Amino acid sequence: MRPTAARFRSTSVLTALLAVSLAAPTLTACGSGSGSDPDTVKISFKQSTDNSIHVMDDYLAGIKKQFEKENPGKKVELVPIKAPDSEYYTKLQQMLRSPKTAPDLVYEDTFLINSDITSGYLKPLDPYLAKWKDWDQFIDTAKAAAKAEDGKTYGVPDGTDTRGLWFDKGIFEKAGLPADWQPKTWDDVLAAARTVKEKVPGVTPLNVYTGKPAGEAATMQGFEMLLYGTGDGTSDPLYDKGTKKWVAGGQGFKDALGFVHTVYQEKLGTDVSQALDPNIQTIVRGELLPKGKLAIDLDGSWLPQDWLQGSGHEWPEWSKELGLAYMPTQHGQAPGKVSMSGGWTWSIPAKAGNPDLAFKFIRTMQTKANAQKWYIANSGIAVRKDVASDPAYVKAQPGIKFFTDLVSSTHYRPAYPAYPKVSTAIQEAMESVTTGDASVDKAASDYDEALKAATDNQVVQK
């Protein structure tokens, strides 16, 4: 049947309408990027996957209120990303790729910042920093944390962290170990763990994060705390600054893997299947330590943030029940103790719509009072000299003095663009000695292969 003209027209009108109505939402969706409203600053940060933890949400809500009051007509929109670390990075990078989705201000891990700078995701902040006198209050190492190979600065650090050994005084007493325990060598640490295993059954003697599921925590809290305590401590065991090449696994690397191997083969650590649970950090901080099920934990300075009032897992008694000790070097050689430092910075995406307003927000966050409030709220280590010397800060929490003193002898990761892949290679080596799938030598030679692939063959033997 031949369609009549009238019918014909109505069909095409209908399809045209359909096409428009289908296309309309996609078109309007394009308009919701950060650039759409010059008076709104959009801020993305990592929200904890634990619903009872909202330290950062509360802090930012307070700053938002202050900022909106001080800048009439301007608005702050918080765009939290609720994800574990590795998925947060991925989501953020995808958002940063397009001006339609890029926020005005993002929370960047220094672990990844060089990689994101290389991708052109972030904006140099030097013009802003030059006009901001508070920048002089930041310590040099912190200023360097977000400085790229091009000499420009891409982020304002909101604190740093250090690492050490946490131990349970109650378990130590039962095992006949001293309450002011301070191991001098790796063997002292292992000896204490063996004593606990023998005398206090039912508790985990020693936690060292390991394997891919724990991610960067395995590399930094676990492996690097060991590796940077091998050798004479004068050169970086991962990256050679002179040749700008990555260092293949030498004796120190094997010794560090050997330590991990010993912990898990002698069953001094958590059960292997639990050690390789992606939620191991939450388990250690939320269950094992507060319930007195873990004797020694090699971990970060920020643990108490989970135990503060209003944080969800209140445990104010922690300072009486837990002791702190420096992580020793392998044989007790100088300088005797090891710590690693990282931290996060506030950065402005290259594709942000309102960079000026975004920097204004950073300035509000980083007044002395607000910075101090944040360091205390998230158990961070101050990177502002005026806060670090303020007695109110030092006394705010037990442990702050211990971890702040470590800043003088701490190490920073060689967080160059290839670092995230190198870190994955380290986690794989750790995982294979943890499960016993590979010997230490095999894991080290596998690492050398993976290192070549990760760094485009920029590897040097030392």
Place this chain on the structure above:
Amino acid sequence: MSDPRRSLARALPVAPAVVLLLLFLAGPIAYCAYIAFTDLQLTGQAHSSFVGFANFRTAFGDEAFLNAVWLTLVFTVVSSLVGQNTLGLALAALMQRASKPVRTLTGGVVITAWVLPEVVAGFLLYAFFRKEGTLNAILDALHLPSQNWLYTLPILAVSFANVWRGTAFSMLVYSAALNEIPKEITEAAEVDGAGGPRRLWHITLPMIRRSIGTNLMLNTLQTLSVFGLIWVMTRGGPGNKSQTLPLFMYEQAFQNSMIGYGTAVALLLLLVGSVFSVMYMRLLRTEV
């Protein structure tokens, strides 16, 4: 008849749909194929460039990739071909003879597993298999040795999960097919003295051959792309003992930030899928 204006007019109503398909289906696929030949990274790279077949060469020289291919085949054969397909047929056959209440109850339970969202099903089975889970509780009660199934037999655990979740679909397909077999033929075979197994082999299977082909094809293609279930249960671990191709692809593209390589692996997965499809198409084409 061949008035060009008339055929154009007839094509017009279809045009919007075609444009939308090209834009939202063919477009991304073509873009994906293009990316597979570049070294695009999510981070750590100023400019991406065209690298030809380098990603594919890397894949075939990569032990982890070959491991993922092998595990994908094991997962597909165990959970889709053997598990879902056979179990679905057995359930459908048994249900034909069962009384109505039994049929309703069994069908209800099996289909419930199927309508559950993938992530929920994954979590339920994680709770079932984990060290402190239901399975070990049952084994302990029976004084049988228990173990951490997700750690010792990860690929079997996730295969079982996929069988649990996907059998309902096969069962529905086969129930429909079995109902289509005329009663007279089965009865005639029975009169001729053919027993159960012979009737199954010579009457039932040949008559539902087409349904078997369709079902196998749909099952396999779906199983090849299972991601959420395995991700929730094991994240591909421990090590990479349950890392099938979709998980390997995700790890390369989003965790190691190598979008180009991950996309190349996706294309290879497509290839594996099409090999299976061709096999089944042949099965379908052969006449009885």
